[in-house]
Amino acid sequence: MANKSIDHAFTANDHKSAASDPTYAGALSFMRRRYTKDATGADAVVWGIPFDAATSNRPGARFGPQAIRRASAIFDNDPQYPFERDLFADMATIDYGDCLLDYGNHADTPATIEAEAAKLLESGAFLLTLGGDHFVTWPLLKAHAAKHGPLALVQFDAHQDTWFDDGRRIDHGSFVARAVRDGIIDPDRSIQIGIRTHAPEDFGIRLVYGHEVEDMRAGDLSSLIISHTGGMPAYLTFDIDCLDPAFAPGTGTPVAGGPSSAKMLSVLRGLHQLDIRGADVVEVAPAYDHADITAIAGATVAMYMLGLHAERLARQH
Numbered sequence: 415m416a417n418k419s420i421d422h423a424f425t426a427n428d429h430k431s432a433a434s435d436p437t438y439a440g441a442l443s444f445m446r447r448r449y450t451k452d453a454t455g456a457d458a459v460v461w462g463i464p465f466d467a468a469t470s471n472r473p474g475a476r477f478g479p480q481a482i483r484r485a486s487a488i489f490d491n492d493p494q495y496p497f498e499r500d501l502f503a504d505m506a507t508i509d510y511g512d513c514l515l516d517y518g519n520h521a522d523t524p525a526t527i528e529a530e531a532a533k534l535l536e537s538g539a540f541l542l543t544l545g546g547d548h549f550v551t552w553p554l555l556k557a558h559a560a561k562h563g564p565l566a567l568v569q570f571d572a573h574q575d576t577w578f579d580d581g582r583r584i585d586h587g588s589f590v591a592r593a594v595r596d597g598i599i600d601p602d603r604s605i606q607i608g609i610r611t612h613a614p615e616d617f618g619i620r621l622v623y624g625h626e627v628e629d630m631r632a633g634d635l636s637s638l639i640i641s642h643t644g645g646m647p648a649y650l651t652f653d654i655d656c657l658d659p660a661f662a663p664g665t666g667t668p669v670a671g672g673p674s675s676a677k678m679l680s681v682l683r684g685l686h687q688l689d690i691r692g693a694d695v696v697e698v699a700p701a702y703d704h705a706d707i708t709a710i711a712g713a714t715v716a717m718y719m720l721g722l723h724a725e726r727l728a729r730q731h
């Protein structure tokens with residue numbers, strides 16, 4: 415057993431070192447990144463929001479961050495395809511742990527998430543958030559828009575998330591409506607991929623339905639996303655229920671007829687020209703999962719998001 419170490423999540427001396435924990439052992443952080451509450455000097459921060467009180471059907475996404483971190487151990491000791499690099503060699507990355515929320519006081523939840531996200535963004539790092547149900551994207555968008563201005567939303571989802579919203583409800587199906595009304599996303603530059611349910615409003619957002627995804631090539635979908643956002647700063651949100659329940663059974667509101675994880679990973683891989691300013695993976699609910707299928711898909715989507723940021727940093731150097 416050459417060059418193995420263990421518990422990189424708390425023994426790492428810096429934020430760029432490669433972990434070499436045995437895959438089946440060691441303290442679990444996202445991809446064994448160092449756990450720290452100090453984001454100073456980090457190029458990328460991974461953060462969990464264990465919240466699922468906005469779920470309309472099956473709850474359980476509060477366990478999403480834990481499940482995704484645990485599944486991310488499968489990447490250990492293998493340089494990650496398709497990025498052909500040790501992702502962290504030139505991208506200092508930490509695991510900031512989770513957001514503390516009061517389960518008995520959801521009225522304060524959005525402001526708590528927003529304030530902590532804003533603090534992390536102040537450090538200059540790229541923020542990758544592990545949900546949590548899709549409500550968490552609302553305060554995350556607010557924090558990102560405060561820094562970058564209005565954003566193009568690139569949303570992978572079976573649902574449009576434009577349901578009724580009075581600005582006070584805590585609903586995982588309405589954050590898009592709220593974001594459009596508050597001007598923090600530009601609907602004309604936003605796009606939703608994998609949609610297979612109907613909501614009352616689309617606000618002019620470009621929809622790519624599940625059956626259209628089925629008919630399109632992955633590269634064409636990537637090109638459509640890039641051209642539709644038109645170079646605007648973008649926020650990438652991946653609701654794991656975008657995938658067919660065959661590839662993501664462990665989620666709150668599954669819908670049949672979705673794409674495979676292979677196809678959507680190919681689409682993500684083609685997004686390196688997108689001006690991504692922030693990203694999240696939401697709605698992984700491990701209680702309904704089998705053999706970590708959904709958690710592995712979520713961890714891989716998250717890893718691809720970090721990979722896109724690593725490529726972006728490499729281009730800037």
Ligand SMILES: [Mn+2]
Binds near residue numbers: 548573575586
């Ligand atoms: Mn959603």
